[in-house]
Amino acid sequence: MMHTRDPHKSAAAANRRLWRHFWPKTVSARFGISLILFWIAVAMLAPWISPYPPNAQDMDALSNLGPSATHWLGTDLLGRDILSRILWGARTTLIVVPIATASAFGAGTAIGLASGYFGGIIDRAISGLSDIILSFPTLILYIVLITSIGPSLVNIVIAITLASAPSIGRIVRGLTLELRTHGYVAAAEMRGESVLFTLFLEILPNARGPLLADLSMRAGLAVVTVGTLGFLGLGLPPPDPDWGSMVAENVTMIPVYPYMALFPGLAMCSLVIGFSMLADGLEEDQ
């Protein structure tokens, strides 16, 4: 029992509580979030921690491309330091992925809430449209979209949103259908709360558990998508590095210099693993 009221102590206790609230409880979630935080730190610190500018060519290195004391992960065929390019490349991925995932979730949540809550014709219209989009293989959808509207940050975000909002919408719709039968939703309606209030303050907060896990999983998928688009040359325009295009640039060299494609690939893998382990852990937590 604490009898004295020390403001510092209680502030510290509040911090601890906050920490305990947000720090995941399962080992896999902790591991996942550590990986993600690592890459976020790398992306933020890239200008300071990367040994070379990402596009600088080291002509001396061309005679010895492989990993060495000066270039820890080696250089590519143009003599650009792979480590620096990976560190800078984290920026591209970690800018596109959160924006795209947030946008997909915003759209998916909105359509899911609407179709689950209103039902009827709205539900049928939304579900029908979603089915049409989901019937395309996602890769084809991306290629068609990006080639027709051109590769840029905004267009990649639009493409990812369009391709994943329908399936997020389905999850939200299912959760909404169940949650809207609860007494507190009826009580909100009986005291005249607006539709938006009911949806976003009464229903959505109670769907957050399953949604958070899904969010993390989809962020991982978005990393893959951004990589794939970069690999296909549909990512952000060169010369700035992104992991997918790094793999693409060097893929023909794999028999001779496997590390050139391997290291950016590994970077991508570790971030995806981070997101999916976090998703797994969050699901277990519930």
Added chain:
Amino acid sequence: MSPLLQIENLSLVYGADQVVRDLSFTIGRGESFGLVGESGSGKSSVANVIIGDLPRIASARGSISYDGIDLLGASREQLRALRGRRIGFVQQDPGASLNPTMRIGRQLLEALEQSDAPVAGRKERAAEMLSRVGFDNPGTIMARYPHQISGGQQQRVMIAMALLPQPDLILLDEPTSGLDVTVEAAVIKLIAELRTQFGTSLLFISHNLNLVAKACDRVGVLYAGDLVEEAPAGSVFENPRHPYTQGLVKCLPGQSAVLLPIRGHVPSPDERGPGCLFASRCEHHLAGLCDAPFDAVTLDRAHRVRCTRLADIPPFARQAGAPEARSLDGAPPAITIRQLRKSYPASGGDLFVANDDIDLDIRQGEILGLVGESGSGKSTLAKIIAGFDVATSGTIMVGGTDIAKLPVRKRNRALLRQVQMVFQNPDSTLNPTHTIGWALGRAIRKLEVGSGDLSPLGTRVRELLGLVALLPALGSRKPKALSGGQRQRVAIARALAGQPRLLLADECVSALDVSVQAAIIELLQDIRTRTGTAILFIGHDLPLVRQISDRIVVLFRGKPMEVGSASQVYSLPLHPYTEALLSGQNDSEEPKKTTAVSSTQAVGGCPYVQRCGRVIGDICRTHAPEYQQAASGHQIYCHIRPEELLRMQSQLGPKNVA
């Protein structure tokens, strides 16, 4: 002869939590033993330990011997051989126990798979068993899937399945919760009959003391894992000795004039000390004496009581008599319902009528009880008044506005304030995301009368909490930290924020323990008296509805069959349906509601004619009856004159006791 099941000093621990403490009882051959307890008393854990189905963290001490076999020391193979074959188990939810993808017949045969019965005659045995549990057409039932039969029928199938291998003992864990009153009565009757037929021993586990006392020879009362009293069934009601049992009987509706709730709450496992666990709620508690460990005291006739102060506990004094009647004849109506009708299109173009020409006034300050079996349209009526559904025709006048066709989203603030509702499920009535204070604050902001009141929101929240007898500190808690009874109180407070004219209470206490139930009933009555709010109380527990209501409406297929004061309807039920409902003889189960209803609607006769035992001729089938006045304020919907009905009851049927 040694008893069939002998439990001695059984203690069950889940992790660090003591769930059952030092439990001893025996069940003789052919005897039925009832185990009663509120939620959290550990009663289901007892069933699970007997069949050897405990969570991994559980550890059991003591001994359970079944016909000489030590169940706690038995190997998995031994237990498997016992389960099903020698110990039958009927669980709470028959819908979840039956495999939805298999026909009933095959599932019954599976129950015989393990037995030594010859393969050839198994089908016949299954069919025979079905007819013994009350099915007229075993063949058709066996060909059906579980979803094609009603809940009551499913539970009969489960009982048949448990009986098939001819076990010596059947465990029934809340076998009738979730069933209609009338169906419940039928299942209890069936269980009693089968026991005499087969000589099977029963362990009947339930929260319902009434039910257990009816079906069993002996009753054990479990409180927080302690068997506080064990007595012959009759003595539990007539002469309960433990303060908890006495309290429990006092909060049973129909047992005394006023319901007296037990204050306080069941101690959670970490609050339990070595002494009497009821001590914190007991008015006879003596510090020191009651807090030390002690043994049960045996009285005469195998009546055991676990109370160290037994000698000082006064004998049970019953407050006899009916609840006090209140006359509200002069009061103006809070809500006026005229010719209300709700029909749904059903398959085949028929209409399924949920509410049929209802004329009803609910007066200010009145508690109107609405009873009827499930599917009678009780909830539909509440939904229409609340605005979650709209009427097909007719009017509902509230303060000069017709709300019959006005969905809740189209009602203005003034109308919303007039009608509020308390919902059935305490687990989902409050949003788990928000605090109690937030929920009440929203209700105040949206519904509060006038804006002249300048006191801050926090003060008003505390006032509302005080109105439902909750501590102000609860305002900062989330619903998860509250008990079911507390949550239901908050829900009532939320509904009262705008001082409504009418409060709809749809089965609002049916999910609560009896002792908590009594407290909520007391609160509703108190609120009615203090605020003058009219309450429409919908329930399936007839004694409970009688306890709280001033007037009662008996609904059958959307039509009021009998309307009268609580005492009129319960002590002098006239309509054949009310009579059946009150005596619990209403065995006949609804086949499929949609088709049956539309057929009678088409003919235009009395809706009850198909099940009525007092049909007087073709007039019942071809002509809709008129309401008849039996006494002042007492109406019935029947062709037969009230006096005639009374005469018929005294001649043919047993006299009903409310």
